[in-house]
Amino acid sequence: APALAQEKVVRIGYQKYGTLILLKNKGLLESRLKPLGYSVKWAEFPAGPQLLEALNAGAIDFGNTGEAPPIFAQAAGAPLVYVGFEPAAPQGEAILVPKDSPLKTVADLKGKTVALNKGSNVHYLLVKALEKAGVAYADIKTAFLTPADARAAFERGSVDAWAIWDPFQAAAEQTIAARPLADGTGIVSNYQFYFSTRAFADQAPQVVDAVLAGVAEIGAWVKGNPKAAAAEFSPLIGIPAPILEVALARQQYDVKPITPEVAAAQQQVADAFLALGLIPKPIRIADALRAPKS
Amino acid sequence: MSPTAQSESLALGAVPSVARQEAAEAGLDAGLLGRVRLAALGRALLPWALPLGVLALWQAAASLGFLSSRVLPAPGDVALAFWRTLKDGTLLTNISVSTGRALTGLAIGGGIGFALGVLNGVWRPAETALDSTLQMLRNVPHLAIIPLVILWFGIGEEAKIFLVAVGVAFPIYLNTFHGIRTVDRGLVEMARVYGLSSTALFWRIVLPGALPSVLVGLRYALGIMWLTLIVAETISSTEGIGYMTMNAREFLQTDVVVLGVLAYALLGKLADSLTRAIEQRALAWNPAYQPGARGVA
Amino acid sequence: MSPTAQSESLALGAVPSVARQEAAEAGLDAGLLGRVRLAALGRALLPWALPLGVLALWQAAASLGFLSSRVLPAPGDVALAFWRTLKDGTLLTNISVSTGRALTGLAIGGGIGFALGVLNGVWRPAETALDSTLQMLRNVPHLAIIPLVILWFGIGEEAKIFLVAVGVAFPIYLNTFHGIRTVDRGLVEMARVYGLSSTALFWRIVLPGALPSVLVGLRYALGIMWLTLIVAETISSTEGIGYMTMNAREFLQTDVVVLGVLAYALLGKLADSLTRAIEQRALAWNPAYQPGARGVA
Amino acid sequence: MEIFAASDADITAEVRAADIRATFSPPTPAQPPRRWKGEPIRLSGVTKSFGARPVLRRLDLDVPAGQFLAVVGRSGGGKTTLMRLICGLDSATSGDVFVGEARVAGLMPQVRLLFQDARLAPWQRVIGNVGIARGPAWREQAHAALQDVGLADRGRDWPSVLSGGQRQRVALARALVSRPGVLLLDEPFGALDALTRAEMHRLTERIWTEHGFTVVLITHDVAEAVALADRVVVLRQGEIALDVAVDLLRPRPEADGAEAADLRRRILAAV
Amino acid sequence: MEIFAASDADITAEVRAADIRATFSPPTPAQPPRRWKGEPIRLSGVTKSFGARPVLRRLDLDVPAGQFLAVVGRSGGGKTTLMRLICGLDSATSGDVFVGEARVAGLMPQVRLLFQDARLAPWQRVIGNVGIARGPAWREQAHAALQDVGLADRGRDWPSVLSGGQRQRVALARALVSRPGVLLLDEPFGALDALTRAEMHRLTERIWTEHGFTVVLITHDVAEAVALADRVVVLRQGEIALDVAVDLLRPRPEADGAEAADLRRRILAAV
Numbered sequence A: 001a002p003a004l005a006q007e008k009v010v011r012i013g014y015q016k017y018g019t020l021i022l023l024k025n026k027g028l029l030e031s032r033l034k035p036l037g038y039s040v041k042w043a044e045f046p047a048g049p050q051l052l053e054a055l056n057a058g059a060i061d062f063g064n065t066g067e068a069p070p071i072f073a074q075a076a077g078a079p080l081v082y083v084g085f086e087p088a089a090p091q092g093e094a095i096l097v098p099k100d101s102p103l104k105t106v107a108d109l110k111g112k113t114v115a116l117n118k119g120s121n122v123h124y125l126l127v128k129a130l131e132k133a134g135v136a137y138a139d140i141k142t143a144f145l146t147p148a149d150a151r152a153a154f155e156r157g158s159v160d161a162w163a164i165w166d167p168f169q170a171a172a173e174q175t176i177a178a179r180p181l182a183d184g185t186g187i188v189s190n191y192q193f194y195f196s197t198r199a200f201a202d203q204a205p206q207v208v209d210a211v212l213a214g215v216a217e218i219g220a221w222v223k224g225n226p227k228a229a230a231a232e233f234s235p236l237i238g239i240p241a242p243i244l245e246v247a248l249a250r251q252q253y254d255v256k257p258i259t260p261e262v263a264a265a266q267q268q269v270a271d272a273f274l275a276l277g278l279i280p281k282p283i284r285i286a287d288a289l290r291a292p293k294s
Numbered sequence B, C: 001m002s003p004t005a006q007s008e009s010l011a012l013g014a015v016p017s018v019a020r021q022e023a024a025e026a027g028l029d030a031g032l033l034g035r036v037r038l039a040a041l042g043r044a045l046l047p048w049a050l051p052l053g054v055l056a057l058w059q060a061a062a063s064l065g066f067l068s069s070r071v072l073p074a075p076g077d078v079a080l081a082f083w084r085t086l087k088d089g090t091l092l093t094n095i096s097v098s099t100g101r102a103l104t105g106l107a108i109g110g111g112i113g114f115a116l117g118v119l120n121g122v123w124r125p126a127e128t129a130l131d132s133t134l135q136m137l138r139n140v141p142h143l144a145i146i147p148l149v150i151l152w153f154g155i156g157e158e159a160k161i162f163l164v165a166v167g168v169a170f171p172i173y174l175n176t177f178h179g180i181r182t183v184d185r186g187l188v189e190m191a192r193v194y195g196l197s198s199t200a201l202f203w204r205i206v207l208p209g210a211l212p213s214v215l216v217g218l219r220y221a222l223g224i225m226w227l228t229l230i231v232a233e234t235i236s237s238t239e240g241i242g243y244m245t246m247n248a249r250e251f252l253q254t255d256v257v258v259l260g261v262l263a264y265a266l267l268g269k270l271a272d273s274l275t276r277a278i279e280q281r282a283l284a285w286n287p288a289y290q291p292g293a294r295g296v297a
Numbered sequence D, E: 001m002e003i004f005a006a007s008d009a010d011i012t013a014e015v016r017a018a019d020i021r022a023t024f025s026p027p028t029p030a031q032p033p034r035r036w037k038g039e040p041i042r043l044s045g046v047t048k049s050f051g052a053r054p055v056l057r058r059l060d061l062d063v064p065a066g067q068f069l070a071v072v073g074r075s076g077g078g079k080t081t082l083m084r085l086i087c088g089l090d091s092a093t094s095g096d097v098f099v100g101e102a103r104v105a106g107l108m109p110q111v112r113l114l115f116q117d118a119r120l121a122p123w124q125r126v127i128g129n130v131g132i133a134r135g136p137a138w139r140e141q142a143h144a145a146l147q148d149v150g151l152a153d154r155g156r157d158w159p160s161v162l163s164g165g166q167r168q169r170v171a172l173a174r175a176l177v178s179r180p181g182v183l184l185l186d187e188p189f190g191a192l193d194a195l196t197r198a199e200m201h202r203l204t205e206r207i208w209t210e211h212g213f214t215v216v217l218i219t220h221d222v223a224e225a226v227a228l229a230d231r232v233v234v235l236r237q238g239e240i241a242l243d244v245a246v247d248l249l250r251p252r253p254e255a256d257g258a259e260a261a262d263l264r265r266r267i268l269a270a271v
């Protein structure tokens, strides 16, 4: 009994869409952590910001999100550290228009209304895509909407375009034949990141590594069996398997520790957000990296 | 308008006896009796006429293609989603988990709201000291204080129950306070003159006098109780009707969203019927609350 | 407990005259007069004692490091955020934009809720046909139907105002309905016997009798009005206090979140003070609503 | 929407007619009482039960237009119930009630009832309660009526500060100011001292004489009944136990002759 | 929390003492009245004004323990106000009121008041209203009291279905069942017919005789005052216009001799 009482817990936050939920479902992690004297407590969050909100409040130890939420969390002083990333998946986000839209290129967006989640990875995509197309950000109208609301506005024609990520992107493409003006290719990287708190990463690095190893294992499996993964995923999140398959195929699965290049790319995102006034003060991604293993 | 027609729509509490008498007369004639029974059935069904009418319109619009099924699925699709989630047990699990949270929150928050309403209602100094603060707290949006709630209660059940409790406390507080403040002062004087202790005064005069209003608060709180869950269950949930709905919304499963909304509506109706039953029992002395009663005019 | 002490905390409506008399006697003595004035000042400040006490505790906890400023910033930080947003004009813009939406929604939703409450209160058939449906609608969570609202109203102001209107309609409906149903039937009988037309009956008897309860509904609605904005302003907003707060929450800017929460609290208090002022004017005939009135016990 | 659509049209027509009449016929107190404005009341075989409790049993009663009828009876004897049937607030279990030509079904616009409890609207000031129906020139009329009942200086008060007898007088003022075809008075003088009561008697008699409406007065004071009424009816166990005409000349001083005393004794015996 | 912490301790002690006494002294109606339980009332220089309106002016009044005092006066004359001062519901603008030894400040536990309006709790059945204080064996006592006022079969009814006189009798039952040191009756018989009224007179007199409390009775019926009281006080314009002892032997039949008639005339003249 005393041994049980002393058993330690790692609290992992996951979102409905991503590798961690599969990891949870497959039960791969528990066996890896048992030898380290840890058990897992899973906590589900509707989106990245809420997950980091919990991380900030010390309610979870580990989690993953896209590239935008950690920038705000760090700007707010959250004690998070980047512990890993999935390779760039620029196709996993795009700017969509309805199928019969007259808009043909990003440059046509001038004067038009674009729906997007404020301060998300697609916000960065939009900024960069406009920059590339030579349209000033101030020359378009933005409508900040969550994916579900944006979909309604998009279908109703309240907005001309919609910057969105997978799996919503895939769903829109397949069910209403939305047409991408541009995806992230050649414009942005669209990484997925894994985080822990500074305290937890320092105190139990072996656990962090074990979780990352679990992520790698599940990633390899998804990559090898996209159909099976989609079939397994589909009932969990309620998105039809064919759509999921497309979305999963656009993801990359090869979790790695943060490299300087990735940190630099992320720093660019942070700087772009600073320029947009989304964060009040400059931040240094380098400050939120895991201490190199001694 | 003839006098008779007038008495139909305008007459006062007295008129039920007319109705009874008419029914009795009608009873002499079997055909009439049948018609009377039919009328009673009609009255029982009337409350459902509007919802069912909307449902029919909705199905018609969906069938005729006026509605994009991706935004508002046809009733048939929702029925399918209902059947699916019923079969795999998730619907019942979600409802029962949410019910547990809702009732716990109601017990705690309702108790606190009631106690504060009573305290501030019977004792002016308490009102002076507390009411302002409560009116401020009442206005704090749940969605905005979730980070704080997580800080205090973590991401477990406590946080969700706390939010429900806070949500239900205020309508009960306000209506209890109002009910107690407007208790007939003449009766309170009478009770004190007849030597009732403060406890007896409370149970025999103040509470019964405030009860109709308290029950209005309860009725409103029963709605809020469910509604708060949709916010509360965004905090690290995997079960619950609020979770089900918001999760489905997140992933554009409109059929499940509508199913969730319908579940909310029916739970609300259920809670409301319950309050009505309580009203009819507890306020048997008050003709305004009896089933036969008519509107005031 | 001495009889005098008892009269202090327990006596009825009559006692204000004692207080007045005591004050008059005290007036003979300058020192006493000063003390009486001081007591009045104390009474005026007492409602603020609790919020200010909490504020002081909070600052103390923050200064002593008991509170992580990441989660709950110190009052000083919030004051800074206040100053910053005040200077750059965003705070006032946000509040005024939200106020516009809130009041428009209140006017529409409050009007509808009141009208439905009156209709169902005075006319049983309407109640039978509509009340059930309203009790169901009341329970539909705003957050879940935003896509539908967008579909109906687009992403402009209409959608936001619609949500506010829906939010405020129900507390006003419920309390109006209850108020009308519990109007003294004796007075209604009297009015009809004295030949009052239905309009006159409504304005001279039914409405004044229901008013205390309607005002409770209004009071609650004034809170809901602000609270709904936090949901409504997630729909493609760039201004508004709900937008400001939720946006800051998204970006973990806790100082702004707390600023928003405080703004909500103060707006709620403001709305509440307004209702009280209305109550004191409109219910001047009712001793329970006058400033000198005491609790019932 | 017909929610509040009482027979307003009729009422307005009535009021307008009365108005025109008032305008064209100058007030002449010396004239003989205009009895024609009162309306007859007829009850035929009226039974009223509450649940299993019979309150009125096959009651027959004919009140000619303009008569001043007093009803006397024991507490709980069904007097108030009778009044409610006449003005249409309740309906009989069986039997018919007629006012004027019409069978009573629903409220009768020409009947006014002074309730046993004062029923003043607490949110109307005293003057507003008296002129509750807000006819033309109601304020002047209400003020005059308040003066009549000795409460001219209380018009601006809330009813809640009035004494019991003062409330009753406000209710009386409200009833008298309404000048109906049939006036039902349910113990209007119960809370008044002897002197005030005598004044109110004179007032009621004067307005009745001027206006000629039909009056049904419930009272517990047999002397009052004899002093005011044309006819006294005793209600006992839901039936009429005595129905006697009071053939005394008006004005009648308080203490009458032997005839009145004899009447009083007969009525008391029947109660 | 002292919100509801009236002087419960005292009351309970009182009740318990009375209880014990009742247990050990068998009821013997033949005994001389136990006057010692009544308490004296004393008003000295009592003035009461509402705003600028003086209602009582420097009133001095001494009521010995066990006396049956009747107060007569015009409507609005301040009689109810006087009662409220004695039982501590209101406080005087100046001057002192004493009940027993104690200066009245706040409610007096030994005083009971029958209000001018019946004040029945609508959510308590009739029997629950009579036994509102819920002493030991309250149900039997309440039932007996209801029997006394002739409403034995109405105990299970809601007050709302009672007639005006029935309500008043319920209130009377409630007042009599409480057996206080001082009983204040504010027009307890106003809504009763002559026969019921006479019964209630006898009832009140009997219980007073048995119990010996001090009674202050407000009435508009001078005959009633003379028939029941030891002493009659006339209140006029806030002052005592007449204070007269009624030295008639009890039991007093309704219509008394010349002495009573003379008294009545004197009182009426003073009102």
Ligand SMILES: Nc1ncnc2c1ncn2[C@@H]1O[C@H](COP(=O)(O)OP(=O)(O)OP(=O)(O)O)[C@@H](O)[C@H]1O
Residues within 6 Å of the ligand: D050, D051, D055, D073, D074, D075, D076, D077, D078, D079, D080, D081, D082, D116, E160, E161, E162, E163, E164, E165, E166, E191
């Ligand atoms: N709504 C009701 N439901 C049941 N019983 C009723 C109702 N109204 C009156 N009663 C009963 O009918 C009887 C007659 O009542 P009513 O008020 O007519 O008496 P009353 O002659 O006016 O008496 P009082 O002189 O005391 O006013 C009473 O016994 C009363 O309890």
Ligand SMILES: Nc1ncnc2c1ncn2[C@@H]1O[C@H](COP(=O)(O)OP(=O)(O)OP(=O)(O)O)[C@@H](O)[C@H]1O
Residues within 6 Å of the ligand: D160, D161, D162, D163, D164, D165, D166, D191, E050, E051, E055, E073, E074, E075, E076, E077, E078, E079, E080, E081, E082, E116
């Ligand atoms: N709370 C109050 N505020 C102002 N005036 C009041 C108040 N209570 C009573 N009064 C006034 O004081 C006077 C005396 O009232 P009180 O009730 O004592 O009369 P009363 O002798 O009992 O008369 P009645 O025989 O009509 O019941 C009245 O003119 C009344 O309007």
Ligand SMILES: [Mg+2]
Residues within 6 Å of the ligand: D079, D080, D081, D116, D186, E163, E164, E165
């Ligand atoms: Mg009656």
Ligand SMILES: [Mg+2]
Residues within 6 Å of the ligand: D163, D164, D165, E079, E080, E081, E116, E186
């Ligand atoms: Mg009085």
